[in-house]
Amino acid sequence: MAGASLLDLDSDDDLDAAYLAIADHRPLPLGRYLLRRGSGEKSDWTYQAVVHDLEAKPSCRGGNVRRSLTAILKDGVKRGMTSLTVEPLGVWHSRGLTLEEMVEAFEASILELSVAITSPLRVTLLLDTMDDLEEVSHLLRSRLLRKARRSFRTVDGEAALVEVQKQGLRLHCRFVPGTLSGYSVTCIDNPA
Numbered sequence: 001m002a003g004a005s006l007l008d009l010d011s012d013d014d015l016d017a018a019y020l021a022i023a024d025h026r027p028l029p030l031g032r033y034l035l036r037r038g039s040g041e042k043s044d045w046t047y048q049a050v051v052h053d054l055e056a057k058p059s060c061r062g063g064n065v066r067r068s069l070t071a072i073l074k075d076g077v078k079r080g081m082t083s084l085t086v087e088p089l090g091v092w093h094s095r096g097l098t099l100e101e102m103v104e105a106f107e108a109s110i111l112e113l114s115v116a117i118t119s120p121l122r123v124t125l126l127l128d129t130m131d132d133l134e135e136v137s138h139l140l141r142s143r144l145l146r147k148a149r150r151s152f153r154t155v156d157g158e159a160a161l162v163e164v165q166k167q168g169l170r171l172h173c174r175f176v177p178g179t180l181s182g183y184s185v186t187c188i189d190n191p192a
Contacts (some may be wrong), residue, residue: 022044031067045079046148047072060096065089065105066112073113073121083122088132099132103139114185115169125182137180144173144183 016037029033034048052059069089076084085181090097092104097105110123127133148162151172162173162183175183 020163024168029187030064031071032060033068033072033075045081047075047084049089052060052092054095058096062097062101062105062108065097065102066109069109070112071108073123075122077113077117077119082120083124085124085126087126099135100139104143107140107143110185111164111166111171114171116169133180137139137182138183141175142178144175160174178189 019083020170028050030050030053032050034050036046036048038044038046051064051068052063056134069086071082088099088102091099106125113121122140124134127136144162144164145175147164149165150163159174162175164171169187169189172186173183173189174186
């Protein structure tokens, strides 16, 4: 949380300086995000999800992660991004969410967004260890299978396909059993 301080801006400050000064001057509500762009011509965009209140125990709730991640993904699509890399949100120093709660929030965010976007977006979750990767992969797949209306093999016989209902629309989630590569989601109905 930012303390009370004087906001020091003048007409010579550029827009980025003004934005950063305002962002540093007041705390953002939980479930929001801050977007920063690195310097240079080929700079990366960095989203900072606001999901922790360090005065609360636990410091994070799954709903804040879901709202932040959904807003970040929507903004990334609007900016024409096709790929985003995400660290596990909300699990900071074991004071926030468990890995399972984080996966639940991520899965909810991905399925919520899948009915609303029309362009492809790849979300890569960065994990520290192979054990974390295996656990997250297992949790994502098991959550998806529990929601499945039906599941079947694709025509080529290589990939399993799971159909999930979200907001009255059918989503096809495709993954290859036995791999840790995650899955792709396609909304097969036309959202009205």
